[in-house]
Amino acid sequence: MTLLERTLRRIEPQSREHRRQAEERILDLTMPRWALGRVLDLAVDLAGMTRSLAPAVKQKNIVLMAGDHGIIEEGVSEQPQAVTLQMVYNFIGRGAGINVLARNAGANVTVVDMGINHSVQDLADAGKIIDKKIAYGTKNFAKGPAMTRDQAVAAIEAGIEVAYNLSPCTDIFGTGEMGICNTSPSSAIIAVFTGVEDVAELVDRGAGLPAAKLPHKAAVIRKAIEINRPDPNDGIDVLAKVGGFEIGGLAGLILGAAALKKPVVVDGFISTAGALIAAALCPDAKEYMIAAHGSMEKGHRPMLELLGKKPLLDLDLRLGEGTGAALAMNIVDAAAAVMTEMATFSQAGVTVTGIKEKEND
């Protein structure tokens, strides 16, 4: 049995019993019924994921998967491909947005080369990144598959391995990514899964494509889907035909986290494309995903709807890198703390009348 098969078999739904116990505990805390709203929903989720009423969330690790994309040949980005590499050095130099926001969240950042179109052997040799390079960038999926089916499986398994290897020092994962052009495969993935007529509804400006070039970007993606005909019932086929190496790595990371019964905070548009691949391979994996934020990329909302997730934050972000995941982690801390640290009505000597009881509306 392959690593992927073994991992998929390990994934179980959240524990209903721990969810029930968490709800019971929360209803006994000194506040009006469910008065911390979605923070409490999240606390129940954490209990269900981790099988604990004191869920561990202290050791935070944002895994930033990087890769390049052959689709850049089609002129779908204004930025040179070298920016992927330049930003990887920025991550290692701790000057990027994700470094600042991860520090603010008390999270580590782990950078993984999934398929950068340059050698980063120096960084791997120095122990600064994890080397899981599948190839030097994907192929141009406007002309044929982005990668082979074997490469797609290898990318997912690389992500699973990263999750397993980091697990001893990680209570909660976050997803991040870097890859010039990677909004294009992400738009293609959501287009395939929704079977939408008009791809343009799912195509947006990424890192700053001028609005005038959006119809071209949409046309490229439309054509790519027609040529490749990815099977929406086969997540590996979708990844292989219109995906990216870092997107496969993210799918694997999420599956690995779910197999480990650990929460994974899913960042924005590209990360959620990875989450869609993971969910296609194993619907129960959704129960370990926490949607960090709603991205400015207009294809992100349909992704979240498909996953049945409502994001914690809505701050007009469109940076990626895991920045939204880092911002959301403080709310995860808050949820765990509320469940474990608040006083109960009897502990605090607070009158329960009209507060705790179920509202009779």
Place this chain on the structure above:
Amino acid sequence: MTLLERTLRRIEPQSREHRRQAEERILDLTMPRWALGRVLDLAVDLAGMTRSLAPAVKQKNIVLMAGDHGIIEEGVSEQPQAVTLQMVYNFIGRGAGINVLARNAGANVTVVDMGINHSVQDLADAGKIIDKKIAYGTKNFAKGPAMTRDQAVAAIEAGIEVAYNLSPCTDIFGTGEMGICNTSPSSAIIAVFTGVEDVAELVDRGAGLPAAKLPHKAAVIRKAIEINRPDPNDGIDVLAKVGGFEIGGLAGLILGAAALKKPVVVDGFISTAGALIAAALCPDAKEYMIAAHGSMEKGHRPMLELLGKKPLLDLDLRLGEGTGAALAMNIVDAAAAVMTEMATFSQAGVTVTGIKEKEND
């Protein structure tokens, strides 16, 4: 000149020059143009408030104002008034939601007695709360003014004094409150300021009033406004006739923060009622307010619209105490950190093409 008059004269708008410098700096950081969206808007606000491109936000203080309400005689709450006092002891015992969430945010909690209908002299003598008691609860504003005009000014000035006294140990304030029935004066305040026809649109369930009793609560507030005829052009008149002592204290705290050129994170429905009183006395004070979250109380949205604020969070909270302010403070930290800690394009050696330039749409 009174303390209130002196304070109102001290309040100046944000520094446009520091806002401009902050925008310039942010545009040079290694990310696509404004890719951290509202986090960057907040960073610009912090620079404009504090007159610094490295705004201090480390010392956080959530000031929790407590008071009781004579309107309880009208049956607008299911909870006994004693819960205000019980919860104050819970705050001092550090078992309440605000204690947990403030700890999670790295914030202190300062509890102020503005008008609890019980003696808390023991807590004041022990140095555990600040004693600014105006009276043992307001009068029933369904029958006449909640307080005298002098008491309203005294409540506001008490809040100003608290801000000034805490200022040396506070970079950023948060607002919090406790007071059984205090959604009723808050609904009355927004009803007066909007001049809405149907008060019921602004009345909601507070800590858990059964839906069947909402029409009664609305009727009480409608009648109270008719009897008292508060002048929407006179913030002190509104506070005196349909407000509360803790709401006056919050208004003062916000005015004090604005005079000190320090940000103040405004929590939910009742806190925002205090913010409306502050804004009525000095519109420029709005420039120092950060709206923490959108409350479940349906009167909160119209309040935020009146202030021209969009909340940072939307998590279905309805607890008060300052809990939303505590949750939002991590985003404030993030905003300040992004502006001060991220690398610029030249520092990181990242190509600027198509990233930094103004989008030409």
